[in-house]
Amino acid sequence: MSGTIKPRDAKELRQAVEWALNESVTLDVRGSGSKLALGKPMMCDHVLDMSGISGIVDYAPEELVVTLRAGTPLREVEALLAQRNQMLAFEPPDLGPMLGREAGEGTLVGTLMGNFAGPRRLSAGAARDHLLGFSGVNGRGEAFKSGGRVMKNVTGYDLSKLIAGSWGTLAVLDEVSVKVLPAPDQTRTLILRGLDEATAVKAMCAAMGSPHEVSGAAHVLAQTALRLEGVAPSVEARLKGLRELLIDVAVTMEELDTLESRAFWAEVRDGTAFNAARDAIVWRISCPPTAGPAIVGRINAQRREANVFYDWSGGLVWLALPPSADADHLLVRSALDAGGGHATLIRAPEAVRAAVPVFQPQPTALAALAQRVKESFDPKGLFNLGRMG
Amino acid sequence: MQMPLLDPGILRRRSEIVAALRAIVPGEGVIDDLDGMRPYECDALSAYRQMPLVVVLPDTVAQVSAILRYCQDHKVKVVPRGAGTSLSGGSMPVGDAILLGMSKFNRVLEIDYANRCARVQPGVTNLGVTKAVEHEGFYYAPDPSSQIACSIGGNVAENSGGVHCLKYGLTTNNLLGIEMVLMNGEVVRLGGKHLDAGGYDLLGLMTGSEGLLGVVTEVTVRLLRKPSTARAVLLGFPTEAGAADCVAAVIASGIIPGGMEMMDKDAIKCAENYVGAGYPLDAEGLLIVELDGPAVEVDHLVARVEEIAKDRGATTCRVSQDEQERVLFWAGRKAAFPAVGQISPDYMCLDGSVPRGRLVEVLAEMREMSKKHHLRVVNVFHAGDGNLHPLILFDANDPEELRRAEEFGADILRLCVRVGGVLTGEHGVGIEKRDLMGEQFTEIDLDQQMRVKCAFDPDHLLNPGKVFPKLRRCAELGRVVVHHNKMPFPDIPRF
Incomplete structure (x- = not known):
């Protein structure tokens, strides 16, 4: 790594990329660097530090949109929205502590680049569903934009979706417009105790399919948790409805109030349960909710030491395995049904992440298509070389 | 509206192409006579028509794949079509292109209530999905007004919305996966029953790509x-500004x-004359606000909305007391287009989106334009998300009026962009806004x-003439220009 370039505005950003193109050097594009220990290790010549292009550009609460520069810390955005009782509904996780860093370091754009969403993914959508538009620079050193600041927009291809989850490999963003939503007045959580995994998932799916508008469904440490949010009378009524629905499933039910709920769901969101065992390999498996326990069963048949919790009604399996040189990637991926989900290696030593596929390998035709899409933005491969494997 | 010039080489090879298609799709699946092709000569943007080269209606994925591979190999253009309800000419045929109709893909393949999803073929109608699951209390949220007829495949291509998308999202927010065929015949699956497919979000890219990237x-x-x-709340205001503030x-x-829908005075009058929904004829702006959820929540929110409306000077405030009345409140809004059809031989419907805060100003400016172009305009819109639906009234038999209507429409869309909005919020670019x-x-x-x-279609064969005003060859677009001059940015901080 020979140096760091830190542009201060969109124009300098474009010049920096143009320079890299001319010099045929690659750029490690980062906001705060909080997710460097996630994904494939990169092999870039220079760091492109985006923290100098930071700050809120415009916030219009009644329009449900905030526009900000790419280096803006997530915390700053969330604090601003909280002043007006609004939020990023996709519940951006803070994986810093799991990855051995401080809490609260990341940028919102970094979260978007990994398309990370928390428990409310179930009812409010993923990070990608909230990116309304962006401007940035492609691998040709050209400044371009897509999308806008309005909720409904089908003008041209929806490149925002493509950019979200691209791990910075398609373009360097300088500005984004993100949809925000009102924060709930009240949050309550119904906890069912003592369910085995299969029963827990069944109960969560029943709750999700009920009219009670559950906005979080997780099974952690033998507690099955269902979250209800909204105005007080509604939350009360739905809580009662849920209790009646699940009366035959669980003997013991408890409730968490708003504050307790916030703490509980923040831990689910950030995978806090896996912070203590620092050496454990951590996987995140996305699957059809009802398939979760069977996948875990197949893994457990080989590795009895697996540690597991479920989010997204069973559709997101967090899995911690004992340290190994290959992260048991063949075992984990063979446990999935064909086409029935994907597994991402979240935490593993750099050497392990370099050696095994961090992201789910794709069938040949799809992988070739993805490569052509990459080249349509970044034909010389300037950005985040090797990041997605 | 200029369409690409027809390729005489393709037209000369028509019988050869028809024969090749018959070899792939046997029987009645290939239509090449004029009478048989007539129903396909336009979509819902019926002011523009063109007969396709030939119509093919495959009924298996293998056939779709073989057709596209043949077309790629022989450089034949293809226009995919679902139900043909596009309002922007998204499935308008092209004279030297095959029209690939997906209407035979009309089966619901699997309903999985536990995982809350349904796997359907693309020719199933939007409402057909809901019909298949409503007996279990479920539904599919996006509800474009053409939902009785429009197909799910078309919804994916256009990223269709509806009146409920402020709360429930557009098509893109309600999809889990697709299978599609690329122009080279390859079959690719994106997503499935799980969330967030991993890799680049090609599912998100495909949604709203207007049939230019692949066939779903x-x-x-x-x-x-x-x-x-x-429950629905009907709110009348003495000024448009009052309604917009609310x-x-x-x-x-x-x-x-x-x-949350808004109608201007002319739209209120048209709709009221047409269906008699009980709209206040003295109002300058009418809002229909629908609140849904558990009964206690709806009651709570209805009371709050009433309070807010009264504070903003609402002169009419009625809350639906039963399902029949709720449907009646909506009947006028839903009949707004046919109602306008009663007072004008033709109308053009635009769908630009604007930031909500600019609504009133945009409406006022639209009225000025109306005077300039000597054409009436009636406004209904999805107020909650700033998605306008101005209806320009004209007579298509008068070419001069058609031209003025097109100019008026273009002026409105330029205005939308100027105030920070976009050309189209839900109907797509197609040929109309290209x-x-x-x-x-x-x-x-x-x-x-x-x-x-x-990256998907290197020869620009799929849905030609749509979306892009000026096509450039992929080889030309692919060139990378490197300026071998000295460092252009000596001032950027470096470490």
């Missing part, structure tokens, strides 16, 4: 539980209604989009 052969949609209660205040107070793309995008922006197109 299967769709997995997310199902939602039907809300237990829905919309902003409702959202600022933390309420996201299931639907030549206005330069108002919203720079040439670089459009080149980037075209390069994405090249």
Whole structure:
């Protein structure tokens, strides 16, 4: 790594990329660097530090949109929205502590680049569903934009979706417009105790399919948790409805109030349960909710030491395995049904992440298509070389 | 509207192409006689028509794949079509292109209530999905007004919306997976029953790509539980500004209604004459606010909306007392288009989106334009998300009026872009707004989009003449220009 370039505005950003193109050097594009220990290790010549292009550009609460520069810390955005009782509904996780860093370091754009969403993914959508538009620079050193600041927009291809989850490999963003939503007045959580995994998932799916508008469904440490949010009378009524629905499933039910709920769901969101065992390999498996326990069963048949919790009604399996040189990637991926989900290696030593596929390998035709899409933005491969494997 | 010049080489080879298609799709699946092709000569943007080269109606994925591979190998253009309800000419045929109709893909393949999803073929109608699951209390949320007829495959291509998208999202927010065929015949699956497919979000890219990137052969949609209660509030205001303020205040107070529609005075009158929904004829602006969810929540929110409306000077405030009355409140809004059809031989419907805060100003300016172009305009819109639906009234038999209507429409869309909005919120670019793309995008922006197109369809064979005002060859777009000059930015901080 020979140096760091830190542009201060969109124009300098474009010049920096143009320079890299001319010099045929690659750029490690980062906001705060909080997710460097996630994904494939990169092999870039220079760091492109985006923290100098930071700050809120415009916030219009009644329009449900905030526009900000790419280096803006997530915390700053969330604090601003909280002043007006609004939020990023996709519940951006803070994986810093799991990855051995401080809490609260990341940028919102970094979260978007990994398309990370928390428990409310179930009812409010993923990070990608909230990116309304962006401007940035492609691998040709050209400044371009897509999308806008309005909720409904089908003008041209929806490149925002493509950019979200691209791990910075398609373009360097300088500005984004993100949809925000009102924060709930009240949050309550119904906890069912003592369910085995299969029963827990069944109960969560029943709750999700009920009219009670559950906005979080997780099974952690033998507690099955269902979250209800909204105005007080509604939350009360739905809580009662849920209790009646699940009366035959669980003997013991408890409730968490708003504050307790916030703490509980923040831990689910950030995978806090896996912070203590620092050496454990951590996987995140996305699957059809009802398939979760069977996948875990197949893994457990080989590795009895697996540690597991479920989010997204069973559709997101967090899995911690004992340290190994290959992260048991063949075992984990063979446990999935064909086409029935994907597994991402979240935490593993750099050497392990370099050696095994961090992201789910794709069938040949799809992988070739993805490569052509990459080249349509970044034909010389300037950005985040090797990041997605 | 200029369409690409027809390729005489293709027209000469027509019988050869028809024969090749018959070898792939046996029997009645290939239509090449004029009478048989007539129903396909236009979509719902019926002012523009062209007969296709030939119509082919495959019924298996293998046939779709073979057709596209043949077309790629022989450089034949293809226009995919679902139900043909596009309002922007998205499935308008082209004279030297095969029209690939997906209507035979009309089966619901699997319903999975536990995982809350359904796997359907693309020719299933939007409402057909809901019909298949409503007996269990579920539904598919996006509800474009053409939902009786429009197909799910077409919804994917256009990223269709509806009156409920402020709360429940557009098609893109309600899809879990698709199977599609690329122009080279390869079959690719994106997503499935799980969330967030991993890798680049090609599912998100495909949604709203207007049939230019691939042909969708299967769709997995997310199902939602039907809300237990829905009530509508009808609010009349003495000024449009009052109505618009009320919309902003409702959202600022933390309420996201299931639907929030606005109508201007002319639209209120048309609709009231047509269906007699009981709309206040003295109002300058009318809002229909629908709140859905558990009964206690709906009652609570209805009371809050009433309070906000009264504070903003509402002169009419009626809450639906039963399902029949709720449907009646909506009947006028839903009949707005046919109602306008009663007072004018033709109308053009635009769908630009604007930031809500600019609504009143945009309406006022639209009226000025109406005077300039000597054409009436009636406004209904999805107020909650700033998605306008101005209806320009004209007579298509008068070519001069058609021309003025097109100019008026273009002026309105330029206005939308100027105030920070976009050309189209839900109907798509198609051929209708193609030549206005330069108002919203720079040439670089459009080149980037075209390069994405090249990654899927390097010969520009799929749905030609749509979306892009000016096509550039992929080879030309692919060149990388490197300026071998000295460092252009000596001032950027470096470490």
